Amino acid sequence: MTQSTDTGDIPALSLYQRFPLAVLVAQRLVLSLVLLLAVSVLIYGGVEALPGDFATTYLGQSATPQAVANIRADLGLDRPIVTRYFEWLGGAIQGDFGTSWASRNSVTEQIGKRLGNSLSLAALAAAISVPLAVGLGMLAVHFRNRMPDRIINVISLAAISLPEFFIGYLLILVFAINFNIATFPSTVHDGMTIAERLKAMALPTATLVLVVLAHMMRMTRAAILSVMSSAYMETAELKGLSALRAIVKHAAPNAIAPIVNVVALNLAYLVVGVVVVEVVFVYPGMGQYMVDAVTVRDMPVVQACGLIFAAVYIFLNMLADIIAIVANPRLRHPR
Amino acid sequence: MSNDKFLSSLSRAALSRREFMGRAMAAGLTLTAASSLYATSASAQEPKRGGNLKLGLEGGSATDSKDPAKFLSQFMFCVGRCWGDMLVESDPLTGAAVPALAESWEPSADAATWTFTIRKGVQFHNGKELTIDDVVATLKRHTDEKSESGALGVMKSIKEIKKDGDKLVLVLTEGNADLPLLLTDYHLVIQPNGGYDDPLASIGTGPYKLTSFEAGVRATLEKNPNDWRSDRGYVDTIEIIGMNDATARIAALASGQVHYINRVDPKTVGMLKRSPNVEILSTSGRGHYVFIMHCNTAPFDNNDLRLALKYAMDREAMVETVLGGYGKVGNDFPINSTYALFPEGIEQRTYDPDKAAFHYKKSGHSGPVLLRTSEVAFPGAVDAAVLYQGSAQKAGIEIEVKREPGDGYWSNVWNVQPFSTSYWGGRPTQDQMYSTAYLSTADWNDTRFLRPDFDKILLQARAELDEGKRKDMYREMAMMVRDEGGLILPMFNDFVNAAQKSVKGYVHDIGNDMSNGYVATRVWLEA
Numbered sequence: 001m002t003q004s005t006d007t008g009d010i011p012a013l014s015l016y017q018r019f020p021l022a023v024l025v026a027q028r029l030v031l032s033l034v035l036l037l038a039v040s041v042l043i044y045g046g047v048e049a050l051p052g053d054f055a056t057t058y059l060g061q062s063a064t065p066q067a068v069a070n071i072r073a074d075l076g077l078d079r080p081i082v083t084r085y086f087e088w089l090g091g092a093i094q095g096d097f098g099t100s101w102a103s104r105n106s107v108t109e110q111i112g113k114r115l116g117n118s119l120s121l122a123a124l125a126a127a128i129s130v131p132l133a134v135g136l137g138m139l140a141v142h143f144r145n146r147m148p149d150r151i152i153n154v155i156s157l158a159a160i161s162l163p164e165f166f167i168g169y170l171l172i173l174v175f176a177i178n179f180n181i182a183t184f185p186s187t188v189h190d191g192m193t194i195a196e197r198l199k200a201m202a203l204p205t206a207t208l209v210l211v212v213l214a215h216m217m218r219m220t221r222a223a224i225l226s227v228m229s230s231a232y233m234e235t236a237e238l239k240g241l242s243a244l245r246a247i248v249k250h251a252a253p254n255a256i257a258p259i260v261n262v263v264a265l266n267l268a269y270l271v272v273g274v275v276v277v278e279v280v281f282v283y284p285g286m287g288q289y290m291v292d293a294v295t296v297r298d299m300p301v302v303q304a305c306g307l308i309f310a311a312v313y314i315f316l317n318m319l320a321d322i323i324a325i326v327a328n329p330r331l332r333h334p335r
Numbered sequence: 336m337s338n339d340k341f342l343s344s345l346s347r348a349a350l351s352r353r354e355f356m357g358r359a360m361a362a363g364l365t366l367t368a369a370s371s372l373y374a375t376s377a378s379a380q381e382p383k384r385g386g387n388l389k390l391g392l393e394g395g396s397a398t399d400s401k402d403p404a405k406f407l408s409q410f411m412f413c414v415g416r417c418w419g420d421m422l423v424e425s426d427p428l429t430g431a432a433v434p435a436l437a438e439s440w441e442p443s444a445d446a447a448t449w450t451f452t453i454r455k456g457v458q459f460h461n462g463k464e465l466t467i468d469d470v471v472a473t474l475k476r477h478t479d480e481k482s483e484s485g486a487l488g489v490m491k492s493i494k495e496i497k498k499d500g501d502k503l504v505l506v507l508t509e510g511n512a513d514l515p516l517l518l519t520d521y522h523l524v525i526q527p528n529g530g531y532d533d534p535l536a537s538i539g540t541g542p543y544k545l546t547s548f549e550a551g552v553r554a555t556l557e558k559n560p561n562d563w564r565s566d567r568g569y570v571d572t573i574e575i576i577g578m579n580d581a582t583a584r585i586a587a588l589a590s591g592q593v594h595y596i597n598r599v600d601p602k603t604v605g606m607l608k609r610s611p612n613v614e615i616l617s618t619s620g621r622g623h624y625v626f627i628m629h630c631n632t633a634p635f636d637n638n639d640l641r642l643a644l645k646y647a648m649d650r651e652a653m654v655e656t657v658l659g660g661y662g663k664v665g666n667d668f669p670i671n672s673t674y675a676l677f678p679e680g681i682e683q684r685t686y687d688p689d690k691a692a693f694h695y696k697k698s699g700h701s702g703p704v705l706l707r708t709s710e711v712a713f714p715g716a717v718d719a720a721v722l723y724q725g726s727a728q729k730a731g732i733e734i735e736v737k738r739e740p741g742d743g744y745w746s747n748v749w750n751v752q753p754f755s756t757s758y759w760g761g762r763p764t765q766d767q768m769y770s771t772a773y774l775s776t777a778d779w780n781d782t783r784f785l786r787p788d789f790d791k792i793l794l795q796a797r798a799e800l801d802e803g804k805r806k807d808m809y810r811e812m813a814m815m816v817r818d819e820g821g822l823i824l825p826m827f828n829d830f831v832n833a834a835q836k837s838v839k840g841y842v843h844d845i846g847n848d849m850s851n852g853y854v855a856t857r858v859w860l861e862a
Binding site for chain 2: 110183
């Protein structure tokens with residue numbers, strides 16, 4: 001598109017033509033917001049449409065019609081869904097997710113703690129796995145089809161083939177039971193020192209690293225390899241750069257877009273997809289919180305978790321896209 | 336969520352007690368029973384004080400509420416028993432009512448008016464003295480029609496709660512000799528001003544004070560220095576961690592990170608036993624796993640077919656396979672020897688393919704019999720159904736096993752479909768067990784056992800004061816259910832928990848799981 005209007009400096013140039021980068025980024029931002037709004041409708045509607053009802057599920061078989069009616073009236077479930085949706089959305093925008101039906105505590109307050117736990121676990125796992133994956137990927141490219149590459153490949157394939165609960169149990173068996181050097185269960189709580197907290201998080205972090213490492217590593221390897229076959233890499237080679245330097249300086253930056261995409265996907269997984277790991281390690285994060293809430297149909301909590309998960313996912317994907325846009329030299333230097 | 340059903344089945348008990356109860360149970364036995372409460376298994380060793388006890392429990396959920404009225408999970412059951420007291424407790428060995436915050440009680444001649452003397456000199460955790468007003472307020476909060484209390488069902492036979500000087504008077508809508516036992520319900524924690532001011536404050540009179548709580552994650556408690564009782568609360572602090580993953584619980588116990596876990600899967604008991612520092616704590620209970628047929632629905636309205644299906648059940652194999660040996664065989668009536676007035680000497684029904692084939696032929700039925708089951712009916716229910724299918728096949732009976740989704744099993748299958756698997760918790764008395772599920776008018780008559788002659792004996796037994804006569808009546812009722820009812824009862828399950836060997840003084844309480852919830856207040860730690 002830029003090429004068709006590349007005829008000279010005409011004042012009638014559109015905003016996009018003058019600031020393609022800014023416009024694309026802005027577009028991406030708006031798209032994300034619209035997406036989030038659409039997701040909020042889906043979440044609210046979907047949760048409402050779930051079979052079963054909070055009052056009966058929560059009370060179980062001790063539900064008497066009177067108690068069920070009391071709870072329903074108490075929660076205002078008789079009001080129309082559209083009214084309730086907008087009330088909920090209004091609160092959510094201001095960071096108020098209402099009150100849990102089951103525990104009558106503020107959802108925002110409870111999520112604050114849980115989200116913090118999930119995010120810190122994800123951050124720790126990311127801080128280890130992303131540099132490790134990218135580094136190993138580059139190393140694999142450097143030693144392409146030789147022994148180090150094969151070893152990295154076999155180990156990463158093995159790690160990716162094992163379900164995370166199995167990796168978790170193995171780590172527990174070896175490090176907590178056999179050698180008794182790791183903390184288990186990984187329950188973190190207030191009043192723990194940073195060191196205690198990190199020690200408790202060691203095993204779940206290790207599990208997550210093993211789970212996401214292979215995917216990112218293999219994508220890095222593939223992306224760099226595809227760049228390696230391009231003409232400018234040949235030039236780099238011809239002008240006498242060392243192989244490692246050529247990879248780090250010339251190939252890697254051009255492989256950023258696909259790498260960032262797979263990294264974002266894995267980061268999102270670290271936040272929203274770790275339910276199993278949280279259960280196995282008894283780690284109090286968002287996943288366990290949402291599962292508990294779904295079981296008793298605690299709608300405000302389910303909706304809040306759903307919205308936050310969606311937001312994390314959308315945000316990370318948006319970030320990956322924006323980085324890809326920014327990393328595109330053609331857009332950075334229009335004309 | 337079988338654990339919820341498990342607990343709520345306790346609350347179910349009282350709903351069916353609408354009938355007049357003529358016999359007045361003497362409350363006098365209770366004082367002596369109280370002093371021997373912990374003398375049973377604990378007295379062999381001198382209790383040690385101190386230490387931090389860590390429990391890893393299944394059943395905690397992020398939706399748990401600190402309000403005793405809304406306790407539902409195993410986790411909260413145990414937490415509540417640590418910081419709160421009820422008016423009445425039950426004896427761990429006999430199940431009889433023993434005093435707690437109520438010192439003694441006296442029924443009227445018709446058992447419809449009960450007068451309780453409340454213990455004096457008991458302090459709440461906040462320093463306030465327990466008064467009769469607190470007790471009245473607590474009971475009122477749980478009987479309020481607007482209340483969401485889990486004890487509402489238990490409490491609805493109470494018509495009036497009043498204070499008479501320094502006594503508490505409860506007036507019932509009908510006589511009930513078992514009223515004190517109803518007050519042992521774990522929701523009925525006595526709170527200052529009944530918990531009206533702040534139901535979530537967790538202030539009680541129990542041996543421990545709640546120091547931190549995160550729903551579904553962790554609760555910590557510390558010793559209440561002003562506890563009114565000296566025969567409990569041996570450890571200094573308690574840490575209860577929610578662990579819903581069975582493997583996580585076992586790993587935590589095996590690695591020495593927790594002292595006690597609940598809900599050990601019989602399938603993994605063998606592996607856990609290999610750990611040198613671990614002890615399996617298995618307690619006989621009254622809970623039972625059942626296969627229920629509707630006596631009024633074809634083809635199960637034919638007693639020969641019902642008998643054929645009963646003889647086709649290999650009970651020994653069930654106990655071995657499904658319970659891993661942690662249970663006792665059943666005899667097709669819902670009572671075992673842990674009940675007072677248990678009818679002894681009834682011949683044990685055993686697996687008999689020939690008799691099964693004989694009755695099957697006599698019934699004239701042909702074609703497969705459809706059995707519905709689900710993993711939520713009881714742990715291992717699907718395996719049990721398949722095992723049953725195999726043993727019935729040898730008798731020439733074809734059983735078609737249909738696996739139903741767990742979500743909605745209790746509302747769509749149990750008590751609705753004519754042949755299904757299910758679970759029953761025990762009841763304090765035989766009368767309550769029969770009244771809950773075998774009286775024609777019972778809400779949970781899940782075998783559709785509609786027998787006026789049975790009902791008549793049940794009501795007579797309730798009013799009969801002569802124990803010998805009553806025992807005969809219970810025998811007659813057991814025989815009716817066993818030989819003509821729709822119940823196939825292959826096994827009574829044990830409560831299977833496990834602990835480090837350093838945990839001493841564990842009381843095997845027949846009342847409920849985890850030493851009736853009191854585990855943390857009853858054990859001590861050997862260094």
